[in-house]
Amino acid sequence: MASTYDLIVVGGGIVGCGIVERLRGELSRVCLVEQGPRLGSGASSAAIGGINPHLGDDCMGPLGLMAQHSRELFPAWIDRIASVSERAIPLLPTGLLQVAADEKELDRLANEVMPVLAGRGLGAELLDARQARAKEPLLGPGVAGGLFQPADLAVEPPLIMDALSRILTGPGGPELLLDTTVTAVETGAADVTVVLADGRTLTADRVVIAAGHLSRHLLGLPEDVLFPIKGQALEFAPRPGRALSVQCDSLVVDDAGEHVVFAVPRPDGRIAAGVTFEVGVDDTVPTEEARRTNLHHLSLIFGDLASAPVTRVWAGIRPGTRDAVPVLGHVDADRRILAATGHYGMGITLAPVTIDLAAKLLLGLPVTDDDQRDLDITRPDRFDQGGPSWARPTI
Ligand SMILES: Cc1cc2nc3c(=O)[nH]c(=O)nc-3n(C[C@H](O)[C@H](O)[C@H](O)COP(=O)(O)OP(=O)(O)OC[C@H]3O[C@@H](n4cnc5c(N)ncnc54)[C@H](O)[C@@H]3O)c2cc1C
Secondary structure, three states: OOOOEEEEEEOOOHHHHHHHHHOOOOOOOEEEEOOOOOOOOOHHHOOOOEEOOOOOHHHHOHHHHHHHHHHHHHHHHHHHHHHHHOOOOOOEOOOEEEEEOOHHHHHHHHHHHHHHHHHOOOOOEEEEHHHHHHHOOOOOOOOOEEEEEOOOEEOOHHHHHHHHHHHHOOOOOOEEEOOOOEEEEEEOOOOEEEEEOOOOEEEEEEEEEOOHHHHHHHHOOOOOOEEEEEEEEEEEOOOOOOOOOOEEEEEEEEOOEEEEEEEEEOOOOOEEEEOOOEEOOOOOOOOHHHHHHHHHHHHHHHHHHHHOOEEEEEEEEEEEEOOOOOEEEEOOOOOOEEEEEOOHHHOOOOHHHHHHHHHHHHHOOOOOHHHHHHHHHHOHHHHOOOOOOOOOOOO
8 A cells, every 4th residue: 555645754843844845846745743733842943043063072073064064055045944934034144252261261272172173274263352352342351262263153043943834834835743743653564654642653655753852762762872951041132232243152160060151142132042951851941040050150251241131031952962963864774764863952053954964865866975974973873882972062
């Protein structure tokens, strides 16, 4: 019997929706299954929106090259979905200032990060304290300097999800099953069966699993390979004359460990900031403690920013992986099930390259040498024999 669908995609986040949007017109019978009441119910609408290909230790290796590839694809991808959806999605060319809270961190940026960026032909600039404050006047008096990466971008992720949702719920969109949970994905001789929580089954020639941190259950991965990392963030109201000029990231170290301080401007003067990394936590309830610690760490870098009115707090769950690299590739010998998950704190940054690679694999298009390099590092079977060890969380 013929399958019901050419393709079923499980998960309506930036990865699942992006793949379905890319395949519009290429496959006729497509179904997108999302357990939430709307597309963008998961991490993708909770992201802050830095497009930062070379931020954090993980990006100093081949993941940074994959992310750079994605950064290059970003403007054209945003232009296209903004134009098809008739929604504005401002993409701000803010650059990224990695702020050194002390001399030791400035030293690390100068001697460990700068050479890698130079080796990649990127025009990064090392700044002393005075230059860093000139670049970002909201910085407090205590910062030691920084490293400015001019090519980084900033975007408001909920706007991307609104645009994708508008496209996918419009003419030519997939069959959309909202409020519908997939409990199992099983390969058979000729097709794949997708089992739903209400007992129904669907069949498809191929299935993409893009269910964020919950993909683990459908892929049968151990909990130390793919796991939740809760992130809590907040938004400050616009203040006349006190807008953030560049997006800033800093590591603050205290007795409790390392804390990421991240702040990204919005076009109307709002500032999205945070952010916590709570490994193994899978609820999306914002807590008073996280609000307090986020404000405290922000005040160490920005001085008076933390006293601005907070208009919103929220939490989302990143799909963390043991080596901080996504899981992208076929998981079965017949190449019917494609995993597209595990993007950690970089799923917005990595969305265009992930969508492009998934489309090539699903449509059987040729892959370039760069594509193959990216697919080699994201192979789902790399964890089979114990695999790479735990990496420090980064955003
Ligand atoms: C606070 C915070 C800040 C962040 N900031 C940034 C940033 O600045 N830059 C950046 O690049 N990244 C950032 N990220 C990371 C980014 O948000 C994620 O990597 C990305 O959104 C993952 O996308 P996804 O589509 O894989 O997952 P999701 O958006 O979580 O989508 C998965 C979807 O699958 C659905 N689903 C799950 N299980 C099932 C099932 N069994 N059946 C049906 N549906 C199911 C879920 O409901 C969900 O809608 C941030 C994340 C957080 C939490």
